[in-house]
Structures are given as C-alpha cells and as structure tokens.
Amino acid sequence: MPSSRRRRFGDSELRFADVFGTESSGSLSQVLRRAEEEPVDEDQEEYVLFGTLQGSVVGLRYYTGVVNKGEMVSLVREPHNPYDRNAVMVANVYGSQVGHIRRQLAAPMAYIMDNNLAKVEGVVVYRTNNQFTMPVHLSFWGKEENRLAIVNELSSHGFKLALGSKGGQGTSRGGATLERFWTVSRRTTAVPLTPEQLKNAFDKLFDDLMEDKTREMEAAEAVCTALLPHQKQALAWMALRENSDELPPFWEQQNNLYFNVLTSFAVKERPDKVLGGILADDMGLGKTLTTIALILTNFHNGKPLPLQGCAGSAKTKVSSEPAKTDGLRSGSHFAEEKPQGAASSSQCKRHLDASNVIVISDSEDAGEGVAPKKKGSAMLSEDSDFAAALGGVLQVPSSQKKKACKKREDCDEMQGGTGTSAGPRATLIVCPLSVLSNWLDQFEQHVCADVNVHVYYGSNRIRNPRFLAKQDVVLTTYNILSTDYTDKRCRPLQEVSWLRVVLDEGHVVRNPAALQSKAVLGLRAERRWVLSGTPIQNSLKDLWMLISFLRLKPFDTREWWNRVIQRPVTLGDETGLQNLQTLVKGITLRRTKSSRVGGRLLVELPQKQVFVEHITLTKDERQQYKKLKKDSRAIVKRYFREGTVMTNYADILAMLVRLRQLCCHPQLLGSSGTSDAGLVGTTENVSTPDELRQHLVEKITLVLSSGSDEECPVCLESLRQPVMTHCAHVYCKPCICEVIRSEKENAKCPLCRAQINISELVEYPGEQENLDMSQDKDKCLSSSKVDALMIHLLQLRTQDPSIKSLVVSQFTKFLSLLEVPLREHGFNFTRLDGSMSQKSRVEAIQAFQDSAQGSPSVMLLSLKAGGVGLNLTAASRVFLMDPAWNPAAEDQCIDRCHRLGQQSDVMVTKFIVKDSIEENMVKIQRKKQELVKKAFGAKNAEERKQSRIQDIRALMEL
DNA sequence: ACCGCCGGGTGCC
DNA sequence: ACCGCCGGGTGCC
Known part of the structure; x- marks a missing residue:
C-alpha cells in the first residue's frame, strides 16, 4: 500500500487493519458472528427470494482480498465509513476485504440492510479483466411482508429486481441469464423435495456412515476392559480422525491452490485440519469407554498417553478441590475411600497377565524408533514414562524408575509438561452434571494406570490454568464452563491449550446465543470431539453449533452455513442435501443398536416389552x-x-x-x-x-x-x-x-x-421434602396406583426375588409416599432423585447394581434424575408410575436398564389412569412423536405457543 | 479505466 | 469565449 494512499484513506484503513490485520483469517468471521449475535438473526427459514440484481464491486485495487469466478462473497454494512455512511463492504469467504458496493447501489442497500428488510447475498458469477471493478450478483432474501418496501426503495434509486429463478441454491446462480457463466460443475438442478422425502433424506444422512470405518484398533494397555469389536472400530476411526492429514470436507487441492468446491474459494495456505469429529453412536454403545480408550491410546500419532508412575500405584487418580460440601464433591470420595493403588492393583495385574508380559523385555531392548511389531510393545518401548507407569507393578529395575520420576518432576515445572514434548497434554471433558459421576465411574472401572482425572467443579475449584494443563483429564460441566465464562478476569478453562476437548452429550449446546455456546466455541484445542446420540435434536440448525465448534471452515461462520447448507436443504434442494451428507459423513461415526456390520447386529440386546396398565380409580x-x-x-x-x-x-x-x-x-x-x-x-x-x-x-x-x-x-x-x-x-x-x-x-x-x-x-427454592410426610406415616393411605404397583412387586418377589425393578415417577413426593408400603412389605430399596448429592447418588447406584443377596431390589427413581449415562442394568423391570410430557424422557429412562450389559429381557409397565388427564397426555405424546417424525423442526416461537395452547385444550377437553 | 468525469488550455478550417 | 472541442490527469467508500 503506497504511503500516500494510507494517509489519504487513513481513517478507514486503520480501522480495517484492526479488524483484519491481526489474523490472516477468521477475523471477519468474528465480525460476522458478532453481527449475528444481535437479535436480527431470526429464523431465515421463512425467507423467500425477492429477486436478484447485478451490482458492481469497486475499489478492488485498495484491498488484498481476491475472489474467483463463482465465489460467494459477503456484504457487510459499514455505517461509520467516513466517506459514505451508506457504505457496504464486500469480503470473500475468508473475510478479506475485496472492495465496496458502488455508492449509488449502496444507498438503497444500506437502507434495506439497516432496517433488516432483507438479507443480501453476493456471488461473483464471472470476472471481467477489469482490475478496478467487478460485477457481483446480488440476491435479496427476506420475509414476504417486506417485499414491497424493498422494491420501492430500490426503484426510487433507479434499480429493479430481476425475478429470481430456481431460488434456493446456496451457491446461488440467481438469474437464468447468468447460468452460462456458471462453470463449477453442478450436475443436478434443484428439485424441491416433499417433507416426507426430506425426512427420509435426513435419516439417510447417517446411513452408510459405516463403510470403511470397520477397521479395528486395540486400546492401549492402560485400558483394562476389553473393547467390543464395534468399540475398537470407533477407536480406530477416532484415532484416524485425530491423526488425519486429510483436507476437511469440500476442500480439494488444485495445482498449488486449495479450492473449496462449495464456495469456489481458493487459498494458497492449506486450510486448517479438522482433528476430531462427532461420535454419534446410539446410547449404550459405549461412547464413554471408547473416548477413554482414545484418550489413553492416541496421545500422539497413535502412541499412548505417557503416564507418570513413580509410586506403585496403578489406578485412576481422581482429584478435585479438597473439602467443600456445597452440593457436590464429585470424585473426592474415591480418593477418600480408596487410597491410591490399594483397591485396584489386582485388577491391573489381572490385566497385565492377560495381555502381554513381553512388555518389559521389549521396552528394554527396543531402543528408540523401532517399528511396532505388535500392539502395545512399541508404544511402551518408545516412551519410558509409560513403561515406568507399568513399571510400578511389574518391578522395572529401580534405576529406570528413578529416571522416569525425575523426568516427570522436571516436566511439572513447565506448563502442561507432557513428558515427551512441549505440546498440550490434557483432555477437557465437558458434560452435563448428571453424567459426571458416570465418567468418573468409567475411568475408575476401565483404567488401570496412573491417570490424573481432575474434577473441575464446586465453588472451591482450582482456577489455575497451569495446574489444569498438567492433568491428563479435566472433567467439568457445561454449567461451570458458562459460569466461568462470565467472569472475564478468571477463565482458566479458556486459557489452557487443550490437547483435546470433548463435549459429552454435545447436542445440549445448540443455541448459539446461549452463554455456554460462546464458552464452548472459545475453548482452545488441537482436537475436538462431540459425543451425542442425537446430534440433531430438533432441526438442522442444531448441527451448526457442532460444526462451528469443530471449526469446519468456512461453515463455522453462520452466513456460509446458512447459504450453502441450511437454506438449500430446507428449501428441498437435493444438491444441498448431498453436500450436507458429505459434510456430516466426513466427520461423523454413527451406529445404532440395530446397525449391522457384515450382516451381524452391532449389539445384541435382550428383548424389551412395554405394557400399558390402565388403572381404575x-x-x-x-x-x-x-x-x-x-x-x-x-x-x-x-x-x-x-x-x-x-x-x-x-x-x-x-x-x-x-x-x-x-x-x-x-x-x-x-x-x-x-x-x-x-x-x-x-x-x-x-x-x-x-x-x-x-x-x-x-x-x-x-x-x-x-x-x-x-x-x-x-x-x-x-x-x-x-x-x-x-x-x-x-x-x-x-x-x-x-x-x-x-x-x-x-x-x-x-x-x-x-x-x-x-x-x-x-x-425456585428447590425440592423440599415435605416434612409432614414423616408424621403422616402411619395414616398414609394407599391409592389405586400404589396398589397396582405393589401387586406387581409382590408377585415378582414370589416369582424370583433376584429380579430388580425401577419405580419411576416425576413426583419425588410420590416416591416418598411409595416408601411407606415398600417398607411395610419388607422391600429393600434405594432411591435416586435430583435433590441428592453426587456422593449419595453414587452410593445409591452402587448399592442397587450390586447383585449380592439382600441388596436392594427396588430403586425409586425420579424421571429426570440422572442423565443419559446412568447405568442401571441390574434392573429388568421398569414401572413408569405417571406419564411424562416428553416421551423421549421415558424412553431414556427405560434405556438406563435396557442397554449394554443387560442380561435379561426387560419389561416395562406404564400405569395410566383411565379417563383422566393421563390418557390425554398419552394422546398428546403420540401426536408429538408423529410430528417429530414428519416435520423436521421448523417450529418457530409462535408455532410453539400455538401448539402449547392446543395441548391445553386437549388436556382439559375443551 | 480501450471508460466517464473534471477542469485547464484553447479558439476558422 | 456566459460556448464547444481537445487531451491530460485521474479514479471506492
């Protein structure tokens, strides 16, 4: 940039330098994202194409941004431009400024954009060899009610919209006359799909995701549970995704350029790798275990996590903040009750005996960089720390032990010392509170090496990024993540450079405006994973958050996602759907319980039968x-x-x-x-x-x-x-x-x-146990429903006393009432509800899962207590005492026992009172389920409100 | 920009 | 000479 010009355009130049100068890419994405955080970012699903217009981009020579033929550009208002407050800036996909819209056209556009009458999108359909200006094809999208205002505004400035043809296309071709300039190969023309087809297509989205994902990988030695075949496949796939050198979906190498097929954007620099993806396996297939295996197995290029192990301890070491009794003290009791290494060393030995004991000899003479001959050996030989970790159990010569210890201490001095390199070490797992204890359980259960699992939770959590970076695993909740995020001064989770961030139940993050979403997007990591059995909860929109989290450029910017994927798909464009599928396929592994590999069911679960029992009052x-x-x-x-x-x-x-x-x-x-x-x-x-x-x-x-x-x-x-x-x-x-x-x-x-x-x-003051309850104990009356339940339970006990049951209600007070007859009849039972501390939850679960004689045979379970991860496979009977609004919640509850590890057939009984609100609820449940099947999301605020009102009518029989 | 526009030089053809 | 015409300087917003 000549200095004379800089002086001349000083003001604006400087501002752009601030916005675009600091990073080579992504800065505009931030600007765009910021713009989109404003409430104007409504559901674009209602938008229609008003028409298109040929405009020109001027001032090309002042900016560095380049645009190729067919490339999409974004238009950004610049209300503070000192030369023209109507200025509209043009930027390419990577956010580099290309130029401005000519001022004559910028005037009506500014009006339209500022008043949010329409969203204007640009495509540079063809290029002339003019170095100073270029044509841009503008499409105007908005709500039908704004059409007149836009047409008027444009015509008062002498512009007229051409009718948009074949709308929809994200890589919009707009006017038919421009069709011939479109050179990027697009075989199919947009044929709108029916909702039914669309739905099928969505189901299909996840079909065929299995192909070439059937290679298996053995877990590192530190994982002492044998993985099932499908889990080994998932591990192999995840490791591959983490070590992948592939280009992200839709990027191709062409000569010495990288070309995005969808946006026609080309860059010299290779686009950032997307390391990680979405593990979308159905519930119960073992996402948690697989992830643990991944953490331990793939630390660096397929080598396992180097574990410290000076002491003879070989178990998951769970730490959390010291003593604090505010609600939850996750994990700390592990440390209290089972001092390091005491409880599970036998487990460890068992594991090592069963696998390969050649470990030691291999590790001693293999030297550096010897190609792996068999699983495990190479990983161990190449990493003395890891060998030392096992050494504690296997009695490695003490000299080696000491060396490893020294090294570890040194490393501790560095931030995030890894033992092998200066790169990040720690994996951050963010999960809903309800499954936090499950993660701890699983680490406890499946790992027999000295893994540091730190629980970042509670008001006394250690807010020290250096400390966190040194852990192997940091577990926290979405709640903590967002609470921390609001404290601008101390955001340790945001400061650490993580090796890996895992979002468990990742679908809970789906509203981009929510604090937790912003916190999640701000996390720094080399690799990113989303675990979710249902990545698309309501609508395609949900997926954007996840794509954005994975930083799949350029779709991490809402505009490109909307233009290239979301709108084409919702408008029923088949190409859009194909693109979406390619996108998802590239980064997702999804298997369901009914998936088949080589003709065999992935997981054979016992039968499940659901009965409805009508109660007469x-x-x-x-x-x-x-x-x-x-x-x-x-x-x-x-x-x-x-x-x-x-x-x-x-x-x-x-x-x-x-x-x-x-x-x-x-x-x-x-x-x-x-x-x-x-x-x-x-x-x-x-x-x-x-x-x-x-x-x-x-x-x-x-x-x-x-x-x-x-x-x-x-x-x-x-x-x-x-x-x-x-x-x-x-x-x-x-x-x-x-x-x-x-x-x-x-x-x-x-x-x-x-x-x-x-x-x-x-x-909400919270759940208070009704105090008069205990006083009323003796005069506690029964009810028709209670009687019905007791008949079942008593019958079951006579039939087979070892059968365990879950008794589920949404009303915790009802659970308390049920305790009375259970006690009366001498049932041994436990209870799990939302008001319980993490510690007593774990105790309740453990007691119930215990198969010993005299262990509780009934668990009183509040419907929403405990999340998806909860494992209650000891039970094979489920009694749903009252219907829930959300049938999915019931299914989820049933799946807590009908899941991997269930040995018997499961029988579910739903109690429904005849001729009552409960029957109406069931009807609504059914209707809603059908709706979910038919229409894919697309519910706006007003529709939701209407459907609520309709629900009330139905429930009250009005 | 092989344009449009501006403003200074110029003035029969 | 209060015009036309020519040709050089110049150029986003």
Missing part, C-alpha cells in the same frame, strides 16, 4: 378428581374466553400438575389439595411486593416441584436454574438474564411482553 378418588377437574376447567375456560391463556400459563400448568398428582395419590396435593383453595389464585388480590413474591414462589414451586418437564422458552432446553418472572413465566436464569442484559431497561418477557428486570426474578 376408586369411587372416592374419582369423585375428588371430578371436582378438581370441574373447577380447573372452569378457570381455564375463562382464560380462553378472555384470551389470557398465555398470561396465566403458570397457573394453568399448576392446575394440570394437580390433576396429574391426583391420578397418583391424593396426598400429593398437600394440605391445600382438598379444597378450592388448592387452585391457584390470581395476582389480582395480591397487594404488597412481599405478598407477590411469596405468591410467585408458591407458583414456581408448584409448577416445578412435580418434576414437570417444562422447557425454557429461550433455549428450548429443560429448565436450568429455573426462575420465574413477575408475570409468572419460567425461564432458565442464565437465559432470561441474558435477555435482560441485552435489552437493558426495555427488557420484556419473551412470552407475554410484560416489562421484566433482574431484581424481580424469583428463584
């Missing part, structure tokens, strides 16, 4: 139910009449809860349950702020104490840290706080648009 129960239903209906009817269903949503939910409770047991309603007072009052007769607050606390307690699986209207997930607004709507605390923060003083409730602010939010 007693005369008394029926009468009570009828009365409550009549009163509730009257109130809901009134809301419908007044059109205030949404504003009184919490009240309605509370009434529904009461009806459901009554189906289970009258005592669930509590003291107020028997009279009209039990119905929720309106806020009208509440005057003081204190009263209002108290009132809201009662409401939120009523709505949530039941375990009703309400979703947060912002993140669409199950509620996390639920809070209630003054207008009585429930959200995740972080979600609604984020809304309030971004909207400042004018924050409105997303559901009813009432004014809200942070100080007025009412927190």
